Amino acid sequence: MREITYAEAIREALRQEMQRDPHVFLMGEDIGVYGGAFGVTLGLLEEFGPERVRDTPISEGVIAGAAAGAALTGMRPVAEIMFMDFTTLAMEQLVNQAAKTRYMFGGKAKVPMVLRTPAGSGTGAAAQHSQSLEAWFVHVPGLKVVMPSTPYDAKGLLISAIRDDNPVIFVEQKLLYRTKGPVPEEPYTVPLSVAEVKRAGRDVTIIATGVMVVRSLAAAAKLAQEGIEVEVVDPRTLKPYDAETITKSVIKTGRVLIVHEAYKTCGFGAEIAAMISEGPAFMYLNAPIRRLAGLDIPIPYNRTLEYHAVPQEENIITAVRELMAYK
Amino acid sequence: MDGAGQLTKEKLIDMLRKMHTIRAFEEKADQLFALGKVHGTMHLSIGMEATAVGAIAALRPDDYITSTHRGHGHCIAKGGDVKLMMAEFLGKETGYCRGRGGSMHIADVESGNLGATGVVGGGIPTAVGAALSVQLRKTGQVVLCFFGDGAANMGIFHESLNLAAIWKLPVVFVCENNQYAMSMPVARAFPIENIADRAAAYAMPGKVVDGNDVLAVYAAVAEAVDRARAGEGPSLIECKTYRWKGHSKSDQERYRTREEVAAWKKKDPIARFEAYLLQEGLLTEEQRQAIAKEAQERIEEAVAFAESSPEPRVEEISEGVYA
Numbered sequence: 001m002r003e004i005t006y007a008e009a010i011r012e013a014l015r016q017e018m019q020r021d022p023h024v025f026l027m028g029e030d031i032g033v034y035g036g037a038f039g040v041t042l043g044l045l046e047e048f049g050p051e052r053v054r055d056t057p058i059s060e061g062v063i064a065g066a067a068a069g070a071a072l073t074g075m076r077p078v079a080e081i082m083f084m085d086f087t088t089l090a091m092e093q094l095v096n097q098a099a100k101t102r103y104m105f106g107g108k109a110k111v112p113m114v115l116r117t118p119a120g121s122g123t124g125a126a127a128q129h130s131q132s133l134e135a136w137f138v139h140v141p142g143l144k145v146v147m148p149s150t151p152y153d154a155k156g157l158l159i160s161a162i163r164d165d166n167p168v169i170f171v172e173q174k175l176l177y178r179t180k181g182p183v184p185e186e187p188y189t190v191p192l193s194v195a196e197v198k199r200a201g202r203d204v205t206i207i208a209t210g211v212m213v214v215r216s217l218a219a220a221a222k223l224a225q226e227g228i229e230v231e232v233v234d235p236r237t238l239k240p241y242d243a244e245t246i247t248k249s250v251i252k253t254g255r256v257l258i259v260h261e262a263y264k265t266c267g268f269g270a271e272i273a274a275m276i277s278e279g280p281a282f283m284y285l286n287a288p289i290r291r292l293a294g295l296d297i298p299i300p301y302n303r304t305l306e307y308h309a310v311p312q313e314e315n316i317i318t319a320v321r322e323l324m325a326y327k
Numbered sequence: 328m329d330g331a332g333q334l335t336k337e338k339l340i341d342m343l344r345k346m347h348t349i350r351a352f353e354e355k356a357d358q359l360f361a362l363g364k365v366h367g368t369m370h371l372s373i374g375m376e377a378t379a380v381g382a383i384a385a386l387r388p389d390d391y392i393t394s395t396h397r398g399h400g401h402c403i404a405k406g407g408d409v410k411l412m413m414a415e416f417l418g419k420e421t422g423y424c425r426g427r428g429g430s431m432h433i434a435d436v437e438s439g440n441l442g443a444t445g446v447v448g449g450g451i452p453t454a455v456g457a458a459l460s461v462q463l464r465k466t467g468q469v470v471l472c473f474f475g476d477g478a479a480n481m482g483i484f485h486e487s488l489n490l491a492a493i494w495k496l497p498v499v500f501v502c503e504n505n506q507y508a509m510s511m512p513v514a515r516a517f518p519i520e521n522i523a524d525r526a527a528a529y530a531m532p533g534k535v536v537d538g539n540d541v542l543a544v545y546a547a548v549a550e551a552v553d554r555a556r557a558g559e560g561p562s563l564i565e566c567k568t569y570r571w572k573g574h575s576k577s578d579q580e581r582y583r584t585r586e587e588v589a590a591w592k593k594k595d596p597i598a599r600f601e602a603y604l605l606q607e608g609l610l611t612e613e614q615r616q617a618i619a620k621e622a623q624e625r626i627e628e629a630v631a632f633a634e635s636s637p638e639p640r641v642e643e644i645s646e647g648v649y650a
Contacts, residue, residue: 025463051463057493059486062452066490069456072441073391075463077456092483096446097453105434105442106424107647141648165650240649 001182007040009151009183010116010172013158014041014078016187018048021076024162027054027063028080028116037082038118038177064090064115068098068167071113076162084119084171085131098167099142110165114158118172120211120261121310127298130306132210132262137169138239138271144192145238147171149213151181153236156190164192171238173210193237195245201229204320205249207272208232208259212311216259219316228324238268243275250281255323256289261310264293287326292319333549334384334542336609340618342384342541343604346376346597347622349400352409353572355626356399356416356430360576366418369430370397374539374571375505377596379404381544382471382501382566385552391439391457391470393450395503396431397570398443401473405440407433413629419636426639427647439468447508448474448481451500455487458496458561469555470498471548477508479522488563492529495560499551502563503538505570510582523565531561538566539596542603569594 004012017024025048026041032055035042045053056063060081067079081087087094098111121130137145144166148154154172161168198213199220208216213234220230233249235241250256256276258269269291276282276289292311299309334342353371360369372379379400383392386405394401402412407423415422416430423433434442441457444450454472461468478484479502491498502522506513519525526533532554536547544566551562569591573580580588604610 054494057486057489059490061483062455062486062490065449065452065483065487066456066459069393069441069453069458070460070463071456072436072453073457073460075460092446092449093452097444097449101442102650103647104424104428104432105436106422106427108424109434109436109442110650112650144649 002185003180004151004183005177006151006154006173006179007038007177009155010040010158011042011044012183013155014044015047017159017162018044018052020187023074023076024078025052025054025075026078026080027056027067029056029058029082031055031080036080038174040177041080060086060089061093065093065097067113067115068093068101068111071111071167072101072109076112078114078116078162081115081117083129084117084133085128087117087133094137094143094167094169095140099140103142111167112165114161114168114170116170116172118174120174121299121306122175124301124303124306126301130299132260132294134169134171134238135262135266135268138268142167143239144168145171146192146236147210147238148236149173149176149210149234151179151183153190155183156188157192157236159187160189160192163189171210175211176214179214190236193240193242195233195235195242197231197245197249198234199230199232201231201253203229203253204231204255204257204323205253206230206232206257206259206316206320207235207246209235209238209268210261212259212261215311215313216316219313219320222317223320228320230320243279246272246276247279247281250276251284254284254286255326256285257292257316257319257323258289259292259311259316261294263296264291265296267293269293287323290319290323292316334545338384339604339609342380343600343610344618344622345380345404346541346600347619348409348625349376349379349403350597351622351626352399352403352412355630357572359630365416367429368575368577369416370575371572372397372400372570374591374596375503375568376400377541377600378501378503378538378544378566378568381541382473382548384545385549386469386471389439390468391441393441393454393457393470393472394433394443395450395473395475396443396445396447397475398433398473399430401443402433402435402440406438407435407440409625409629410632413626413633414636417633418638419633420639421632421636448478448483450474451478451483451487454498455491455496458491458498459494461497462494467556468497469552472498472500474500474502475508476502476504476506476513476516476522477511479525480516488529488531488561491561492531495558497555497558498561499548499555500561500563501548502565504565504567507574507582509574512582521565523563526563531563533563533565535565535567538568539594539599541596541600
C-alpha cells in the first residue's frame with residue numbers, strides 16, 4: 001500500500017470529506033495560504049477557495065464558538081487551534097457551550113464540529129507551545145476526544161470525527177506529522193471509541209496514547225529480544241474510551257503500564273488505572289499498575305531538560321522490566 | 328412614538344399581546360418562586376418587554392435568535408409556546424428541554440431560537456457561527472443576537488463583533504443595556520457613554536435607541552436586519568432599558584434606590600405602547616383589557632399544563648449527552 005505522512009493523511013481526510021459533503025468547511029488561524037503552522041492544510045485553499053478554507057484573526061474564543069454556532073445550524077465545521085496550549089482561550093465555548101448544548105436543550109440539538117489541534121513537546125517550543133491537555137477535555141461530558149498515533153488512524157478517525165454528530169476534539173501529534181505509514185487512497189473510517197491492539201503479547205499490557213504508542217512499539221521490539229512479549233493497546237479515542245479492549249488485554253497479561261506524555265497528576269492514565277482497579281481485570285493483576293507520564297512541570301526549553309520531561313523509549317523498557325520482576 | 332408606519336394593525340396588536348404575555352409569564356414566575364414551587368433560580372425581564380418584542384418583530388419566522396440568561400421574553404417574542412416554557416421552568420419532561428435546562432437554557436432550535444446561555448456573552452459567538460452558516464448555506468436568514476451591557480465587556484464580544492464585521496455576516500447585535508451587570512452600573516463599568524459607540528471599532532453601524540419604546544426598537548432593528556439580509560454585514564444596536572426586578576433571586580438590591588426603580592417604572596414600555604395605540608385609534612380600551620386578561624389566562628393554562636406534566640424519569644438521566 002502507498003505510504004504517506006501523518007500530516008498528509010489528515011489533509012487527505014479533510015480534502016475527501018470536503019469533496020463529499022458541501023457542509024464541511026475549515027476555519028482557523030493561518031490555515032489558508034500559509035497552510036497552517038504545521039502545513040497540514042497546505043493546498044486546500046487553492047482547491048476549495050476562501051469561503052470553505054477560512055483564515056481567522058487570532059480569536060480562539062470565537063473560532064470555537066462560531067464553529068459550534070455553525071454546527072448547531074446545519075454545517076460541519078472543522079476548526080483548527082494552532083497549538084493545544086491555545087485551547088485554553090477557547091475553553092468557555094468548548095466546555096460550557098459546545099459540550100453542553102445538546103443535553104441542556106433536552107437532546108433536541110446537535111453540534112457536529114471538529115476542533116483539530118496539535119499537541120506535545122519535543123520541538124523546543126517550551127512551556128506555552130508544548131502541552132498535552134487532552135485530559136481536561138476527557139473530563140467533560142458531551143465532548144469526544146480522539147488522539148491518533150498512525151497515519152492510517154489519523155485519516156480514518158478524522159473522517160469519523162467529521163461525520164460524527166458531536167463536538168470532537170481531535171488531538172494531533174506534532175512529532176508524528178512527518179512519520180510515514182500505509183494509508184489507502186480511498187476514503188475510509190476508523191470507528192470512534194474502538195481501541196486497537198497495535199502489537200500482541202502475553203507478558204505486559206502497555207496502554208499508550210499518541211506519540212507514546214510509537215515509543216512503546218519501539219520498546220516492545222527491543223524487549224522481545226529479551227523474551228518479554230509486550231502487548232501495546234492504543235485507545236485511539238480517549239472519550240468515550242473502549243474499556244473492553246483494555247480489560248481483555250489486562251486479563252491476558254496481568255501486568256499494566258500506562259504511558260502518556262501529558263502530566264501525570266489526574267492524567268488520562270489515572271482514569272485507566274482506576275477503571276482497571278474497579279473492573280473485572282483487577283483480580284488478574286500480578287503487579288501494581290504502573291504509570292509513565294510527563295513530569296508535573298511546565299515543559300522546559302533546554303533540549304536535555306525537555307527530553308527528560310516526558311517518557312522516552314528507555315524509560316518504557318525499564319518500567320516493563322520492573323513489572324516483569326513481579327511473578 | 329413613531330415608526331409604526333410599516334406595521335399592520337394586526338402586527339401591532341400581536342406585539343402588544345406578546346408584551347403582555349411576557350409580563351404575565353414573568354410575574355407568574357416570580358409568584359411561583361415565592362410559593363416555593365421552583366427548584367432553581369431565574370432572571371426576570373419585567374420592564375424590558377419592548378426590547379425583546381420590538382427587535383424580534385423585525386424578523387422573518389425562519390430567522391434565528393440567540394438569547395441570554397434573562398431570556399423568557401426573547402422566547403415568547405419568537406413565538407415560543409408558554410406551556411412548554413412553563414413546563415421547562417418547573418423542570419418537567421414536557422418542557423422545551425425536557426426539564427434538563429430550566430429557566431436559563433430554554434431553546435427551540437427548530438423554530439430558530441438557538442437557545443439561552445447562562446454564561447454572560449457565551450451566546451455571542453454562537454450567533455456569529457449561525458450567521459456564518461446562513462452565509463455559507465445562502466438561505467437569506469438573519470441572526471439576532473441578544474446580550475446585556477455586562478457581556479459587552481467580555482473579550483468574546485470583541486472577537487465576535489470583529490469576525491462578524493470582517494466576514495460581513497448577517498447578524499444584528501442587540502445589546503439590552505438594563506443599566507446593571509448584576510450590581511455593577513454601566514457608569515462604572517464603561518468609560519464611554521454609549522455601548523453602541525463600540526461599533527465604530529468594527530466599522531459597523533452603531534445605534535442607541537430607547538429600549539422602552541417598542542416601535543423605536545423595531546425601527547432600528549428592522550433597518551439593521553434589512554442591511555444584514557442585503558449582505559451588507561452586521562450592526563450593533565444598544566437598547567437602553569431597565570429591569571424592574573433584581574438580577575436574580577439572591578439580589579437584595581443594595582446597589583440602587585427605590586426612587587430610581589420608581590422613576591423607570593414610570594417609563595413602563597407596555598403602558599407607553601398602549602397609550603400610543605389608544606391615541607392612534609388602533610386599540611380600544613375594551614380590547615386593551617381583553618388582551619391583558621387573555622395573557623393572564625394563557626399563563627394560567629401554562630401553569631396548569633406544567634403542574635400536571637410528568638417529571639423526567641431518573642432512568643433517562645444520561646440521555647442526550649451525545650447524539
